[in-house]
Amino acid sequence: MAIKLIAVDIDGTLINDQRQITPKTVAALKQAQAAGIKVVLCTGRPMTGVEAYLEQLGLNNQDQEYVISFNGALAQSTSGHVLVSYTLSFADYADWVNYCLKTGVHSQIETRDYIYTTNQNLSYYTIYESELVSMNVRYRSMDQMAREQGNYVIAKAMMVDTKGKIDHALANLPADFKKRFSIVRSEDFYLEFMHKNASKGQTLDRLCQKLHIKPEEVMALGNAQNDNSMLEFAGTGVAMGNSVPATLKVADITVADNNHDGVAEAVNKYALN
Structure with missing residues (x-):
């Protein structure tokens, strides 16, 4: 055909x-x-x-x-x-970023306009992604993110770190994450989480x-x-x-x-x- x-x-x-x-x-x-x-x-x-x-x-x-x-x-x-x-809810994002903090993995989200991260010390891979996709990075504390949650339309969340750290985070993901998110590894240093659909x-x-x-x-x-x-x-x-x-x-x-x-x-x- x-x-x-x-x-x-x-x-x-x-x-x-x-x-x-x-x-x-x-x-x-x-x-x-x-x-x-x-x-x-x-x-x-x-x-x-x-x-x-x-x-x-x-x-x-x-x-x-x-x-x-x-x-x-x-x-x-x-x-x-x-x-x-398909966008992520703030509740799903909050649970996800808490896991990132627990495991010591750098993280970020992408909206249609900006990359946001709660990591004050930016990951090398966040800077790389910013340059790659021509999108500026904004740092926000988790407290700020919570207060302003109505302003964010979260297209995807990303773990951005070394291969070893991503391997460890992936191997120990909470069981419910696989039901709550669509998860793909686009690079050794990127593990991406989207709406389950x-x-x-x-x-x-x-x-x-x-x-x-x-x-x-x-x-x-x-x-x-x-x-x-x-x-x-x-x-x-x-x-x-x-x-x-x-x-x-x-x-x-x-x-x-x-x-x-x-x-x-x-x-x-x-x-x-």
Whole structure:
């Protein structure tokens, strides 16, 4: 069945290690658009970290083009109309951040406008994330967060620390967390917590229903655990050559890595053939 929608992760997939979309990949995705295929960026990033790539692909500020951000917590048109929104309650956040404090893991939340952290000594990984997604960081004490809780729309919460600390925190998670949150590890140093219904796969499913596109008409490309749900949803799940083992396992197809135009390879072979 012909591909009608291509869902593409950004980091480690669409962009190379220099954070660039190569000319070959741009050309392939624009050719897909010209053929009437929807191109939807599906990312853990907030919109501030997506807009430059949407612009490069000619997708920004349009009512009929779409993006999935925050690992599925938000789906919207690239002009800003929200179609799907899953957010965390302050009560869930408070329990989660208390666990982070107990285990000595740095933490942060992301809203549509800012990264917030209760860690006065910022984690290196918070600073890295801020630069990566072009979003400013604001420090708030937990007391301030509680007093101002009505001001925060929490898209996702993140543990941001060394691999060893994240491993320990993950191994000792309270049992109810797995029921209360959707949990994905997007990097060795990032463990992300969203609303229990939020995932790239589930939100992509909802978007496709709105667009009357069947799963078998979807090709999804990714490289990490947070991409697995959309690769499993799509009729054609594509893992990049640089993918983690769990993503390679769920994929239907493996292509070249993100530094060797794997996205262009997949589009040319399986969407434009």
